[in-house]
Amino acid sequence: MKTLTAKKLLIPAILVTLASGCAELQKPQLLLDAEKSYGQAASSASVLKYAAPELNVANTTLASAALAENEEDMASLAYIANTQIEVAVTKAEGQQAHQNTKNLMEQKEQLIASSINAKKDSAQKKLSTMEENNAEREILLAFGKIEFRTGTVDLVPGAVSGIDLLAEYMVKYPTKKIALSGHTDNSGSAERNKELSQQRADSIRDVLVSKGISAKRITTIGYGQSQPAVSNATRAGRQQNRRIEIEFAN
Amino acid sequence: MFTKKSTTALLKATALGVSVSVLVACGIAAPKTEIAYAEATLQSARNADLEGNAGVQLERSANKLQQAKTEMNEGENAKALRLANESIADANLAQAKAQAGIALSSEKDMKESLEMLKTQLK
Numbered sequence A: 001m002k003t004l005t006a007k008k009l010l011i012p013a014i015l016v017t018l019a020s021g022c023a024e025l026q027k028p029q030l031l032l033d034a035e036k037s038y039g040q041a042a043s044s045a046s047v048l049k050y051a052a053p054e055l056n057v058a059n060t061t062l063a064s065a066a067l068a069e070n071e072e073d074m075a076s077l078a079y080i081a082n083t084q085i086e087v088a089v090t091k092a093e094g095q096q097a098h099q100n101t102k103n104l105m106e107q108k109e110q111l112i113a114s115s116i117n118a119k120k121d122s123a124q125k126k127l128s129t130m131e132e133n134n135a136e137r138e139i140l141l142a143f144g145k146i147e148f149r150t151g152t153v154d155l156v157p158g159a160v161s162g163i164d165l166l167a168e169y170m171v172k173y174p175t176k177k178i179a180l181s182g183h184t185d186n187s188g189s190a191e192r193n194k195e196l197s198q199q200r201a202d203s204i205r206d207v208l209v210s211k212g213i214s215a216k217r218i219t220t221i222g223y224g225q226s227q228p229a230v231s232n233a234t235r236a237g238r239q240q241n242r243r244i245e246i247e248f249a250n
Numbered sequence B: 001m002f003t004k005k006s007t008t009a010l011l012k013a014t015a016l017g018v019s020v021s022v023l024v025a026c027g028i029a030a031p032k033t034e035i036a037y038a039e040a041t042l043q044s045a046r047n048a049d050l051e052g053n054a055g056v057q058l059e060r061s062a063n064k065l066q067q068a069k070t071e072m073n074e075g076e077n078a079k080a081l082r083l084a085n086e087s088i089a090d091a092n093l094a095q096a097k098a099q100a101g102i103a104l105s106s107e108k109d110m111k112e113s114l115e116m117l118k119t120q121l122k
Helices: A006-022 A029-042 A045-050 A052-066 A071-144 A160-172 A190-210 A235-241 B004-026 B032-048 B055-073 B077-121
Strands: A177-183 A218-224 A243-249
Touching (some): A029 A045, A029 A071, A045 A052, A052 A071, A071 A160, A071 A243, A071 B077, A160 A190, A177 A190, A190 A218, A190 A243
Parallel strands (some): A177 A218
Antiparallel strands (some): A177 A243
C-alpha cells in the first residue's frame, strides 16, 4: 500500500488555508449602507465642491473595509467610512451656509449702499429744485422791473441785469426752455401795440442768443394790449401793463 | 498510513500554522498613539462645539475612547485599535457638526437681519 507523505498532505492544507484567507467576506449591512451613502454624497454638487478631500478619505476607508480580513475589522471600517461620509456631507452644509451668509452680507451691503445713494440723490434733487425755483423767482422779480422806452424796443438802463440773470440761468439749466410774451398798455393802436410787444419779446430773445443761448430754447409772442395785468386808467397801471412775462418749461 | 517521518513533518507544519495564527491575533501593539490622537481630536471637537450642536457625537466619541482604553488595559489591542479609530471618526464628525451648526446659525441671523433691514427701508 502506498503511504501518504507529509508533502502530499501539506499541499491541500495550504490551499485550504489560502482559500479561506482570500475568501471574500459577506458585506455587513453597515458597509452596504455606507456604500449607498457614499454614492449619494458623491452625486451631490455641494459635497463635491466643498468636501471632496473628506469624500476621498471615506472612499479609501470603504475600499479598505471591502478588503478587510475579518468581520470585526470590516464592520469597524464600515462604521468609520459611514462617519467620514457624514463628515463630508456636514462640512459641505457648513461651507454652503458660509457662502450663503457671505451672499446675504453682500445683499445687505448693496441694499444699504443703494439706500444711502437714493437718499443722497433725493436730497440733491431737492436742493437742485430749490435752487432752480429760487433762480426762477429772482428772474421773475428782475423781469418785473424791466421797462422799455415808450413806443420803442429800447430797454431803460438797469433792465439788462434781469436779462443777464436769465442768461446765467439758461446756461446752468441747459434743458430749460422759456416762453417770452410781450404786453403793452392801451396807448396807441392795438395793431401797433401787438407789433411792438412782439418786437420787445424778440429783442430780449436776441440778447439771450447773443449770450450763447440757443434760439430753439426760446419762443416769443406779442399780445399787445389784449392782456392787461391791471387797469390802464392810471399812469402807474399803464406802466405795469408794459411788460415782458416769462414762462419756464422743461 | 503515516510514516514516522511524515507525521513529524505534519506536526511541525501544524505547529507553524498555529504560531502564525497566534501572532496574527496577538501581534498588534497597544494602540497608545491612536488613543492619544483620539483624545486630542475629541478635546479639539469639544472646544469647537461652542453652541452645543454636537452633543451626541461627542458623547459617542468619548464612550468609544473609554472602551478603547479598557480593551487596551485588558490586552485586547485589536479591539482597542478599532475603537480608538472609531472614536477619532466620531470626534471628527462632532467637529464638523459643531462648525456647520455655527455656520447655519450665522446664516439664519444674517437672513433675519436682512429681512429686518428690508422692512426698515420700506
